[in-house]
Amino acid sequence: MASLVESELKSGIIFGDTENAEYVYMPASELGINNPVCVYETSDMRDDVDFKEALRLIRIRSLRPTVHPRLGKSSC
Template sequence: MATMTESELRAGVIFGDANTAEYVYMPAGELGMENPVCVYEQPEGREDVSIREAMNIIRRRSLRPASHPQLGRSSC
């Protein structure tokens, strides 16, 4: 069963921390996919991660729903 955080991520909510400039989100093209690819952005660059790894990053970094500097509050 998906957690509330995973459900929000799958719905396009962007998780992040403006102080550290870290963001995790699911690109609009991945919404609704069974095994989606998410994006983990940090000052050093951007990388594709699995939904499982995205959830681990969100938990480990205590990321919360946030407004991305270019995308806003949602990736869709």
């Protein structure tokens, strides 16, 4: 069974910490793909990560649904 975080990430919700300018999200072009690539973004870098790593980063960094400065609440 999928977790709530997993379901939200798959639906385009952006997770992050605005104070530290740190975000994890799945680009709209990856929604519905079997092995999606997600984005891990900080103030000085942007990197592609697989879905499993994105979930790990959300858990380890205690990221919550948030508003991205350019994308808003959702990557869709």
